[in-house]
Amino acid sequence: MTITATATFEGTDIYYRDSGGADPVPVLLVHGMGGDGRTWDRFARVLTARGRRVIVADLRGHGRSAHTLSYLFREFGDDLLALCDHLGLTRVDLVGHSLGGHAVSLVAQTRPDLVRRLVLEEAPLPLREGEDLGALARRIPTPVELWHAGTSLLRSPRAVIAFDRSMTRSALAQFRAPHPDWWDALPSMTASTLLVTGGPRGMVDPDRLDAALAAIPDSRTVTIEVGHSVHRDRPREFAATVAHFLVG
Numbered sequence: 001m002t003i004t005a006t007a008t009f010e011g012t013d014i015y016y017r018d019s020g021g022a023d024p025v026p027v028l029l030v031h032g033m034g035g036d037g038r039t040w041d042r043f044a045r046v047l048t049a050r051g052r053r054v055i056v057a058d059l060r061g062h063g064r065s066a067h068t069l070s071y072l073f074r075e076f077g078d079d080l081l082a083l084c085d086h087l088g089l090t091r092v093d094l095v096g097h098s099l100g101g102h103a104v105s106l107v108a109q110t111r112p113d114l115v116r117r118l119v120l121e122e123a124p125l126p127l128r129e130g131e132d133l134g135a136l137a138r139r140i141p142t143p144v145e146l147w148h149a150g151t152s153l154l155r156s157p158r159a160v161i162a163f164d165r166s167m168t169r170s171a172l173a174q175f176r177a178p179h180p181d182w183w184d185a186l187p188s189m190t191a192s193t194l195l196v197t198g199g200p201r202g203m204v205d206p207d208r209l210d211a212a213l214a215a216i217p218d219s220r221t222v223t224i225e226v227g228h229s230v231h232r233d234r235p236r237e238f239a240a241t242v243a244h245f246l247v248g
Contacts, residue, residue: 002017002018002019002020002157003017003018004017004018004120005018006014006021006064006065007082007083007086008076009079009082009083009086011056012065012066012079012081013065013066013070014057014058014059014060014062014065014079014082015037015057015058015063015064015065015080015217016037016055016056016057016058016082016083017055017056018053018054018055018087019044019048019052019053019054019055019176020042020053020062021048021051021053021055023052024139025052025093025191026052026053026055026087026089026090026092026093026162027047027052027053027054027055027056027092027093027094027095027097027246028055028056028083028084028094028104029043029044029054029055029057029082029095029096030057030059030080030094030095030096030097030100030101030104031059031061031062031063031097031098032064032096032097032098032099032100032101032122032229033059033062033098033099033167033168033171034163035063035097035163036058036063036064036136036158036159036160036162036163037056037057037063038063038158038159039097039159039232040056040231041081041226042231042239043233043235043238043242044056045233045238046243047236047243047246049064049081050243050247052246054235055083055087057079057080057083058128059076059099059103060075060076060079060102061163061164061166062159062163062164062245063158063159063162063166064162064163065162067166070170071164071166071170071171073099073102073103073106073171073174073179074106074169075161076099076100076102076103076106077102077103077104077106077107077110077186077226078106079190080094080103080104080107081107081110081111081114082105084111084114089108089114089177090114091114091115092114092115092116093115093118093119093246094107094108094115094117094118094119094136094191095117095119095121095141095242095246096119096120096121096123097121097122097123097229097230097231098121098122098124098203098229099123099171100123101119101120101121101122101123102123102124102126103121103244104118105120105123105182106182107119108189108191108193109117109182109186109188109189110186112188112189112190112194113190114217115189115190116191116192117191117193117194117206117245117246118189118191118192118193119193119194119196119235119245120193120194120195120196120241121196121203121230121231121242121245122196122197122198122203122204122228122229122230123195123203123206124175124203124204124205124207125163125203125210125211126175126178126179126182126183126209127176127177127178127179128178128183128208128211129178129180130178131178131208132208134137137242145182146171147210148220157218158248161186163164166192183211183215186212186215186216187215187216187217187248189216189217190217190218191247192218192219193216193218193219194204194219194220194221194241194242194245195209195213195219195220195221195239196214196221196222196223196238196242197209197221197222197224197230197231198223198224198225198226198227198228198229199222199223199226199227200225201225201226201227201228202227202228202230203228209221222241224237224238224241234236
């Protein structure tokens, strides 16, 4: 039976759902910017059918979690780490899309002992010193992404209405600034890591992808050419690839 609850960390309410069960290594699923945990419903059913305990969180400023005055990337990661501690997790698999992918990478860097397997789906890799955004700044959305954006209010009204749009400027500013500390911490990550990219129409810079793969000790990548939201637009391929990776 799925439990829905809200936990409060340093005054910020974080909403989550927990399928429960005896799985000793739960899977925590984290959505991207502008969405909420419901984006994972289909994949969560795949995992629970395989006996996995699945926890789905709403990031601060999204879904049923609280709006805050600050949306620093490290704060998203800190919220997730606090949720893991709140639930008493000693080992966990993390799957994050886009902003959620960056947030779970911070958890894996902060607490390498906690994270067994890590999936970063189309998580925009931070700039290194001396870099600019380059071609990604001029990226054109795919037709599928444009359709989903245009119909998002009909499909996910709660997510659209609940999203705190004040974070957009903060997120863009952080995305456009180099983050050398993130790169320096990659060798400390002990989780087996899968980077899922959406191909040329995605948000993952290929040069930075190569650099991340070289820096993360146990890492690999898979490309499913569909654009930025692989789990949404190619759900069967995503589920087959990621569920298999999480078994090992």
